[in-house]
Amino acid sequence: MEEPQVRRRRPIHRTKEEHTGTRSRKWIPLIFIGFGLFCVIQALNLYLRILMETKNQQILQERDALKQKLQDIEYLTTEGWQYFEGSWYLGSYTERSWSESRKFCQEKGADLIIINSVQEQEFARMFHWNRWIGLSDLEHEGVWRWVDGSLVNTSFWHPGEPNNQGSEHCGTVYFDVRRDNWNDYSCTKKCYCICEK
Incomplete structure (x- = not known):
């Protein structure tokens, strides 16, 4: 009796272009996630800058109002009030x-x-x-x-x-x-x- 011959599979050899394409597809989700995080960080940065500018404007207005009050007080007291x-x-x-x-x-x-x-x-x-x-x-x-x-x-x-x-x-x-x-x-x-x- 003869032994049955087992058919062996030949290893699949991919071309360099096919191999690189598969690897680069694995990075696509990471690139999107990274870009998304970058956008979130930039939006947060912009929000914080606007918030700080608004706060800075408020502080400057309060400072100017206090300066005016001090000038008024100085004027009133020199006038005898x-x-x-x-x-x-x-x-x-x-x-x-x-x-x-x-x-x-x-x-x-x-x-x-x-x-x-x-x-x-x-x-x-x-x-x-x-x-x-x-x-x-x-x-x-x-x-x-x-x-x-x-x-x-x-x-x-x-x-x-x-x-x-x-x-x-x-x-x-x-x-x-x-x-x-x-x-x-x-x-x-x-x-x-x-x-x-």
Whole structure:
């Protein structure tokens, strides 16, 4: 008996071009992944640069605003303004009528003082002499309003005031040891004033 012959397969020999093509196809997914990562990194880089530029602009704007505030503070203090609890106050050095005093304050970007608290009243008392405040009953006799139109909530009238003695329709505060030192006074008389902004 004869032995069956086993057929042997011949090894497949690829050409150099075929072999290189297979290998290069294996790298294609890696190239796409690498390119994708590169794009993500570039997008992230661009986003961070825009974010930093925006933040930088904000910081520069805040810096400029602070510089302006410092310049304003320097200007106000050299002009004699005093800071107290969030507002600036200026005591005039010239006596004027109530309406002239109000105009004087408005020309300085302010108005006559509106006293809203015990602390503000204590502060206003420190100014010497009789001074106009932003209080009057010019619209309706006996109805005292501040220059912003609001009614008086907290008052510091001197005992017996307001008394409208001799057509007194404008309010003053005068330097006194007593806290309650408001007085109604003739609006045409000359007094110093306190401006507030």
